[in-house]
Amino acid sequence: xxxxxxxxxxxxxRDGDLGHPGMNPMDSFDPDMPxxxxxxxxxxxxxWSPNWASMYRQYAWKWDEGVVAWDGLLLDGWSPIAPxxxx
Numbered sequence: 001x002x003x004x005x006x007x008x009x010x011x012x013x014r015d016g017d018l019g020h021p022g023m024n025p026m027d028s029f030d031p032d033m034p035x036x037x038x039x040x041x042x043x044x045x046x047x048w049s050p051n052w053a054s055m056y057r058q059y060a061w062k063w064d065e066g067v068v069a070w071d072g073l074l075l076d077g078w079s080p081i082a083p084x085x086x087x
Contacts, residue, residue: 023038024080033050033080034050034081035079036079036080037073039073041072048078056070060075
């Protein structure tokens with residue numbers, strides 16, 4: 001029952017797709033690359049640091065389809081960081 005409640009809290013998409021709308025699925029996430037990840041538990045976007053990659057590999061686990069549990073977060077999508085223009 002607890003899993004059902006938390007899955008509902010993540011706000012699963014009504015169209016049946018997994019993960020956060022407008023973001024890439026976690027199965028294509030590369031923890032060695034800087035990006036933004038979405039924490040579905042707290043509904044916030046976090047700037048990912050590649051410095052966390054080894055801890056992610058060691059402690060992350062599949063929470064649900066399209067959701068990875070790591071460090072108290074439920075990551076359900078990622079997006080690349082647009083390169084700065086350098087102006």
